Amino acid sequence: MDKLTYLQSTDISLAAVIGYVTEHDESVVIRDKVSDCASLIRAIVSQQISTTVATVIFNRLVDITANNEITAESLVSIPTDSLRDIGLSKQKISYIKGIADALVNRRLDLVGLYAMSDEDAVAELQKIKGIGEWTAQMFALFQMEREDIFPVKDGGIRSAMKKLYSLEDIQDDDLINIADRWKPYRSLACKYLWGALNLGYFKS
Secondary structure, three states: OOHHHHHHHHOHHHHHHHHHHHHHOHHHHOOOOOOHHHHHHHHHHOOOOOHHHHHHHHHHHHHHOHHHOOOHHHHHHOOHHHHHHOOOOHHHHHHHHHHHHHHHOOOOOHHHHOOOOHHHHHHHHOOOOOOOHHHHHHHHHHHOOOOOOOOOOOHHHHHHHHHHOOOOOOOHHHHHHHHHHHOOOHHHHHHHHHHHHHOOOOOO
């Protein structure tokens, strides 16, 4: 049984979502592969803003980096004013500069994360200022391609699950209990929930 068939067999509501996304545009569950550094910075840029706005700002950031490539070295050299001009907040600029410095000075080893468990990798990332649980989970889910990540605090996931399961009051424990039926492929389930959101599946 493949992963999608497994998810569809364990949750009839999720099965409907998967069917809708598959029929309309399955490309929405795919994210372009970038370097580890770029992926982590993209997660920082995406904090607490819409996907559309985050994409615009991230692309602007790529445009002002050396050789249009996001590396720790290129980020360190970009003036703060230039980062502010592309729409980054003072706080996010501080986070990005701090992460770049941690990478350059080897206080953060992104390659080493791949040898860790999901929990340890997420915890290790959170040792760096600006990387909270959500950001670490996004890196593990999309970049490290870990299969069983469930970002319970993600606004899109919470909104989708509230509508999909007719939840009046969203509690973390309730969402976690529902998502338990998707194990060990919770990451894939989340990708289809995000995809369905982008396609307007949950609009009333």
